[in-house]
Amino acid sequence: MLTHELIKKIRKIEITTNRAVDDVLAGQYHSVFKGRGMAFDEVRPYQPGDDIRVIDWNVTARMNDPYVKQFIEERELTVMLLVDVSGSLEFGTKVRLKSEMAAEITGLLAFSAIKNNDRVGLVMFTDRVERFIPPKKGSKHVLRVISEILSFTPEHKKTGISSALEFLSRVTKRKSVAFLLSDFQTKDYEPALKVANRKHDLVPIVLRDPMERALPNVGLASFVDAETGQSIIFDTASRAARKAFTKAVDKHWEDQRKLFKRLKIDSVELSTSDDFVRPLVLFFKRRAARMVR
Numbered sequence: 001m002l003t004h005e006l007i008k009k010i011r012k013i014e015i016t017t018n019r020a021v022d023d024v025l026a027g028q029y030h031s032v033f034k035g036r037g038m039a040f041d042e043v044r045p046y047q048p049g050d051d052i053r054v055i056d057w058n059v060t061a062r063m064n065d066p067y068v069k070q071f072i073e074e075r076e077l078t079v080m081l082l083v084d085v086s087g088s089l090e091f092g093t094k095v096r097l098k099s100e101m102a103a104e105i106t107g108l109l110a111f112s113a114i115k116n117n118d119r120v121g122l123v124m125f126t127d128r129v130e131r132f133i134p135p136k137k138g139s140k141h142v143l144r145v146i147s148e149i150l151s152f153t154p155e156h157k158k159t160g161i162s163s164a165l166e167f168l169s170r171v172t173k174r175k176s177v178a179f180l181l182s183d184f185q186t187k188d189y190e191p192a193l194k195v196a197n198r199k200h201d202l203v204p205i206v207l208r209d210p211m212e213r214a215l216p217n218v219g220l221a222s223f224v225d226a227e228t229g230q231s232i233i234f235d236t237a238s239r240a241a242r243k244a245f246t247k248a249v250d251k252h253w254e255d256q257r258k259l260f261k262r263l264k265i266d267s268v269e270l271s272t273s274d275d276f277v278r279p280l281v282l283f284f285k286r287r288a289a290r291m292v293r
Contacts, residue, residue: 013107013146043067077177078135079113079120080200081106082164083149084182084207086126087157087226093211094273101207101272102181103149108277109179110142120145121172124152127160129167157227159185162192169199177201183208184256185227190263197265204260204267213249215242 043056046066059067083106089099096104110120114137121135122145131152133145161182168178178200196202215236224231235241260267268283270276 013104013150042070044070077113077116077118078172078174079109079118080123080135080168080172080176080178081109081120081145082123082125082168082178082180082182084126084159084161084164085124085130085149085152085154086159086185088159088183088185089207090226091212092209092272094209094271096272098183098207098209098272099149101270101276103146105181105205105270105276105280106149107142107146108280110145111139113177114139114142118177122148123164123167124149124154125160125164125167126154126156127158128156128163130154130156132167132171134171157229159183159227161186161189165189165192165196168196172200175200178203180204181207183212190259193259193265194263197263202265204265206256206267206269207272208253208269209272213246213253215245217242 043059044067046055046060046068050068054068054070056067056069083102085099089102090097092098092100106122113120117137119135119137120142122131122133123129124131131148133148159182161180161184164180168176172178178196180202182204184204184206193202215234217236219235219237221234221236222231223234234245257267266283266287268279270279
């Protein structure tokens with residue numbers, strides 16, 4: 001049963017994401033993610049400059065005047081939202097938790113999809129698939145997707161991106177647009193990433209928090225791994241220790257970027273401390289510009 005607080009959160013996401021979609025994102029989404037092809041719509045009289053290859057000779061013969069076929073984009077796509085719900089997503093030191101940002105981004109992408117007549121499905125995963133909602137259309141379905149993400153309590157804590165990507169390939173036989181939302185705090189997912197990217201239009205959305213790379217000076221501090229439960233004592237008063245920590249995180253993040261680049265996968269990084277709509281719009285614009293070159 002939905003609580004009053006959860007309903008308020010769902011309503012807030014619906015209002016803010018719908019506004020963003022209507023203002024800027026739906027058109028960018030449409031220009032980047034194309035449909036399956038062109039479908040016949042109707043015929044109309046030939047006009048000077050029309051391509052003679054689209055003349056409908058049967059209609060032309062019957063009407064004794066040239067007519068051409070008109071086509072429209074066969075728009076319907078399947079959009080799969082693969083959302084990490086592991087323990088590390090329950091972290092955030094600025095405006096929101098990474099899990100809350102994932103829910104908001106999911107709402108934004110889902111509303112963009114249904115405004116373009118696409119179907120939306122959801123896969124929530126930890127180190128295994130925890131919940132699957134098959135693709136459907138409609139705003140009620142999108143609200144269900146958002147509700148599931150906000151209210152769902154996973155059984156496991158660890159991250160396993162490979163399991164989500166392998167599941168995607170099993171349940172989605174045709175090519176889909178797949179947004180993979182995670183902080184990617186795991187390893188050994190490259191083989192699954194390769195396979196999924198060959199079959200689908202895969203877009204990793206990497207969720208970050210500033211505190212993940214820049215620790216404050218608070219002296220001796222105990223840190224607990226949200227996925228394993230292991231704890232360590234770290235001397236944040238040591239400038240050298242903080243610098244070494246930041247260097248290790250920067251290397252990990254750069255290795256991720258190099259992996260996506262090597263596999264020719266477009267990705268976008270978003271931070272809990274910043275607005276995520278503008279970076280997504282810029283990402284779609286760059287991608288659209290590259291596609292028409």
